[in-house]
Amino acid sequence: MIRQELRNWFEERYNVEDFRRFARSKRVPSHSYEIWYFTGGATLFLFIIQFITGAVLALYYIPHAEFAHKSIIEIVTKLHMGWFFRSLHHWGAQFAIALVLVHMFGTLMLKSYRKPRELLWLSGCILLGISIFFGLSGYFLLWDERAFAAVRVATGGAGNFPIVGGFIRNFLRGGIDVTGETLTRFYAFHVSILPLAVILVVVAHLFLVQYHGMSVPMSQESKRGQDTFFFPNILYKDLIIWLVLLGLVVTCAALAPPEIGRQADPLAPAPENIKPEWYFLSLFQTLKLFPGVILGLNGETIAIIIVTVAVLFLFLFPFFDRKSLRQERSPVFTWIGFIYIIYFIVMTVIGYFS
């Protein structure tokens, strides 16, 4: 009875029927590679988990150099299920970044970026960048010696950019070195600036997906079957994938909670064998390949320039792939995409085991 009244109340004020009609009319192409469509929804689901667990942790975390580490120890040891929420947030971040990469590489290999979906690709790349910065800023909030050293290395690396490097480094650090100011700054990024940016870009990304519809790979244009209803068929399949993902994240969070290192000491030397988070390992390993000095120039600066050019090339991939623009096959760009993926995986594995 109350339900019917509520329904009537809504229907008198809003045109719910239009929304229903839209939901009923939405279709998704059906073909051999349709599994890739689910990676985007799965990533969104993980972002939602991150928002919820992050909000819970923010209730107890103290963003101050003196209390940050202690507050995390209190969350983990004194709060009921505190260790689990922190672990869930940590593992959710790992899975989210991994899925953003899988979604991106899938889009790259299926050439879903081709005309007219260039802006979708660009917004996805921006989301990847934001996700990685989310990871770095969140890692630093631990305020332990490893996080401290990792941020010192990362912001120092950014400082090697020609011309703007010094500005970026000082802006990120909030001074000339990593201090409590950096913690305050990273906290602001992590809980306010980046979430806002993610919401805006995700909304734009979803709007573009709605506007253009799902992309069909060129090889599947002639083989595609009858389109599937989004509501409820695809939504139910999405739910199954989300449930499996939730199970995996919860299992990892319960069985392998991340440890907490010693409190950061800005005056102490960096610990030995320090490694960044796994998504930075390929970059870290690439920088290690370059000697300190190349033709009298700073080797690290040259490495940073080369990496930046490679990332920019990936960012602007749809505009370089002229054949895809004309809806033609472009095997050269398929191979380039493949090389990017293999390079990332190989360097990450080498970085992990070295």
Added chain:
Amino acid sequence: MIAKLILGCFGMVSGIASDIAGGQALEVFPSSPYDRYIVYETLVLFWIGIIGLIAIIRMKLKEIERGQNMGLSSNGWDRGIKVGMPKPYDIGKRDMTSFIEEGLSPVKKQR
């Protein structure tokens, strides 16, 4: 004397060990066997719940797909029939009187 030495050595070793352990990363996973058992047990129950939910969703999905293959939308008989699909039996859209008016029995039509 020997007992004191052993005790002293034990004290030193345990002190150094606890110092090293204190310097190491903080162990987060519950350490007592009972707490660990609770975590494992909860995890098993959680997975049973997830598998159960997946089974229910799959059954529902199959039911919807069966309906769609018969030419019906997921929302029931009154939501229209797919264009171009053969209509195997029109009882859902027409009431009995329309068959009687045409002099047909719904059973005969089915044959």
